[in-house]
Amino acid sequence: MTDRQLIDKAFEAKKHSYSPYSNFTVGAALLAESGKVYLGTNVENSSFGATICAERSAICSAVSSGERKFLKIAVVSGDELCPPCGICLQVLSEFCDENFVVLQLDKGEIKSFTLKDFLPNAFRL
Numbered sequence: 207m208t209d210r211q212l213i214d215k216a217f218e219a220k221k222h223s224y225s226p227y228s229n230f231t232v233g234a235a236l237l238a239e240s241g242k243v244y245l246g247t248n249v250e251n252s253s254f255g256a257t258i259c260a261e262r263s264a265i266c267s268a269v270s271s272g273e274r275k276f277l278k279i280a281v282v283s284g285d286e287l288c289p290p291c292g293i294c295l296q297v298l299s300e301f302c303d304e305n306f307v308v309l310q311l312d313k314g315e316i317k318s319f320t321l322k323d324f325l326p327n328a329f330r331l
Contacts (some may be wrong), residue, residue: 219245278307
């Protein structure tokens with residue numbers, strides 16, 4: 207799967223966002239080592255702590271399906287950078303090494319980052 211295809215799948219997921227409070231829609235497409243792609247979108251809740259981000263939505267779907275190894279994730283909101291939040295980065299670090307790839311759009315250009323770029327000192331047991 208190409209980076210562009212993964213970005214496109216993230217935009218597909220974004221269409222299903224439930225974000226009535228922020229109107230900030232996010233989509234994620236997570237590529238597992240198996241080759242399967244898992245989609246996720248943000249799902250808000252009036253009790254804001256119960257809100258789940260697109261990245262965690264995708265990883266929960268993948269883990270629930272038995273996946274444990276991942277290659278990269280595309281995260282999009284629009285045409286500008288939409289980096290994962292700290293909680294999402296920590297959850298990703300549970301299953302992915304520091305070289306795991308996070309794809310983003312920056313004014314239409316695909317940018318590639320590693321998990322270590324965003325979370326240089328991940329908490330690990």
